Amino acid sequence: MLFKRYHLLILRDGRTTRSISMRPIVPLVFFCAMILLSSTMIHFWRHSRGGETMDTRLALAQAEQQEQTHQLLTLSSQVRNIQDELERIRDFDTRLHVMFSDEEPLQDMPLAVASGGSHEFSRTDLFPLRPQALTRVLRQCQEDLDVQMHLEEVRQQQLMLAIRSQVTRLHLMPSIWPVSGIITSGFGYRRDPFTNASSFHPALDISAPKGTPVYAPASGRVIYADWDGAYGLCVHVRHTPDITTRYAHLTEINVRLAQTLDRGDIVGYVGSTGRATGAHLHYEVRINNEPVNPRNYILN
Incomplete structure (x- = not known):
C-alpha cells in the first residue's frame, strides 16, 4: 500500500498541465521529518531559555554578593x-x-x-x-x-x-604644646647626633623655624633664665613644688628670673644656641627633678 505508485494530475483551465507520480511513503517521511525538525527547534529554544535564566540568576547572585x-x-x-x-x-x-x-x-x-x-x-x-x-x-x-x-x-x-x-x-599642669612644630627626637634612648652613640634623651626636640614663639604650657614662676652650657639660652619654669619645665636652645629669652607666668605667655623664641644641629626647641618636663615624657601631659 505504502509502496504503490500514485499519479497526481494538476489541471489548469480544465486542461491537464502536469502529472506527478509518487508513493504514499514520501509524504509520510516528509511529515516525520517536519515533526523531528520541530522537536529539535523546541529543544534548542528551551535550552537557550534555560541558559538565559542561568545567566540571569548568576548576575543576580553576583549583585547580591557585591551588596x-x-x-x-x-x-x-x-x-x-x-x-x-x-x-x-x-x-x-x-x-x-x-x-x-x-x-x-x-x-x-x-x-x-x-x-x-x-x-x-x-x-x-x-x-x-x-x-x-x-x-x-x-x-x-x-x-x-x-x-x-x-x-x-x-x-x-x-x-x-x-x-x-x-x-x-x-x-598648673603643662598640658599644651609649647611650640608648633615637628618632633624630630622623642623622649628616651636614641643615637646621639654628635657622637653617634646610644644615649638617653630626657626631652622632646621640636623642630620649628628660628624665631617661632615658645609658650608657657601652664602657669608658673621662672626659676632660671640664662645661658646653660650645651643647652644654650635656657629657661626653667616651676609650676608646682614638684613639677618643672625646661626650654633650651632659644635664640632669645622673653622672661626674667622670678617672673610669674600664665599659660600661653611667651617664654622665648626658637633658636639653635648651644649644642644644636639646627633650629629647634628642647622641651623637658620634670617631676621631682626626674625627667618624664612630656607627651603624657599634653592634652591638645
Missing part, C-alpha cells in the same frame, strides 16, 4: 571607627590619670585599660568567612566595643569629678 560585601565593609569600617574613638578616649583618660596621680606609665606599653581585646580586620581576614558568619563576628565585635566605650565613659566621668576638685592643679 553583601559593601554592607560588610561598611560594618567593618564602623567597627574600626569605634576602635579609633575608644583608643582616643583611653589615651586621653590615661594622660589625665598620670597628671593627677603623678604616676608615669610604662614605656612602650599600650594605653588600653578597659577589659576586652582589640579587633583588627582586613579585607583578606573578612572574606574567607561566609557572609552570615562574618556578620555575626562583626556584630559581636561592635557590641564588645560598645561595652568598652561605656566603661571608658564611666571612667572619664569619674576623672572629670576628680578634675573639678583639682582645678587649680590642672591650671
Whole structure:
C-alpha cells in the first residue's frame, strides 16, 4: 500500500498541465521529518531559555554578593571607627590619670585599660568567612566595643569629678604644646647626633623655624633664665613644688628670673644656641627633678 505508485494530475483551465507520480511513503517521511525538525527547534529554544535564566540568576547572585560585601565593609569600617574613638578616649583618660596621680606609665606599653581585646580586620581576614558568619563576628565585635566605650565613659566621668576638685592643679599642669612644630627626637634612648652613640634623651626636640614663639604650657614662676652650657639660652619654669619645665636652645629669652607666668605667655623664641644641629626647641618636663615624657601631659 505504502509502496504503490500514485499519479497526481494538476489541471489548469480544465486542461491537464502536469502529472506527478509518487508513493504514499514520501509524504509520510516528509511529515516525520517536519515533526523531528520541530522537536529539535523546541529543544534548542528551551535550552537557550534555560541558559538565559542561568545567566540571569548568576548576575543576580553576583549583585547580591557585591551588596553583601559593601554592607560588610561598611560594618567593618564602623567597627574600626569605634576602635579609633575608644583608643582616643583611653589615651586621653590615661594622660589625665598620670597628671593627677603623678604616676608615669610604662614605656612602650599600650594605653588600653578597659577589659576586652582589640579587633583588627582586613579585607583578606573578612572574606574567607561566609557572609552570615562574618556578620555575626562583626556584630559581636561592635557590641564588645560598645561595652568598652561605656566603661571608658564611666571612667572619664569619674576623672572629670576628680578634675573639678583639682582645678587649680590642672591650671598648673603643662598640658599644651609649647611650640608648633615637628618632633624630630622623642623622649628616651636614641643615637646621639654628635657622637653617634646610644644615649638617653630626657626631652622632646621640636623642630620649628628660628624665631617661632615658645609658650608657657601652664602657669608658673621662672626659676632660671640664662645661658646653660650645651643647652644654650635656657629657661626653667616651676609650676608646682614638684613639677618643672625646661626650654633650651632659644635664640632669645622673653622672661626674667622670678617672673610669674600664665599659660600661653611667651617664654622665648626658637633658636639653635648651644649644642644644636639646627633650629629647634628642647622641651623637658620634670617631676621631682626626674625627667618624664612630656607627651603624657599634653592634652591638645
